[in-house]
Amino acid sequence: MPERNINFGSFGARGIKGHEAVARRLDALAGFIATPITQQRGLLARLHYLTRSDHARQAAREAGLAVTDRTLKAWLEGRRSPSKKNLQAIETAYRTVRRRNVARYLLARLNREGRGTRVEFHPLNQSQVPRPRQRVIEYRTLNVRHWDRIVQAWAADDDAALDDAWVNDVTMDLGSQWGEYEYVTTIGFAA
Incomplete structure (x- = not known):
């Protein structure tokens, strides 16, 4: 099983951590007030x-x-x-x-009475990585049935707990290639 990335982006790859993409998507679903507070x-x-x-x-x-x-x-x-x-x-x-x-x-x-929600993993951007160092990373989907720890960590605004829940409860279910999806362009799901 691969370890976590230590020097992400050293060859030009771009992306964000998966749990950050999930937090952004949950924020979008939460429906915050769009007008800035300065107005x-x-x-x-x-x-x-x-x-x-x-x-x-x-x-x-x-x-x-x-x-x-x-x-x-x-x-x-x-x-x-x-x-x-x-x-x-x-x-x-x-x-x-x-x-x-x-x-x-x-x-x-998100749990949908045990049926779960389909999650789309959009791989990281390798357009700036030299050709011999690029990896073949595919677009993947996964049905996530248990969102409890993820939503709880998001609601508490606990970044470390959200990262732990996302990696251990979701990303590792991708199999031996889970390390390729620690950093992504975006995570997509609808609820």
């Missing part, structure tokens, strides 16, 4: 999401948004604007709370 509309949308109920406010506080209710009210009414540090805290809290809220829904969609 008033994006800021208000995030603040409304974080303050719509007592449960949402508590989750925002647990996610690191440590401001008073009075300050939140002033931001919502437009009387004051948050500083750059607070804008970052709002964005981080919003993404954390949104991930927690959609994790259970995504997990049910």
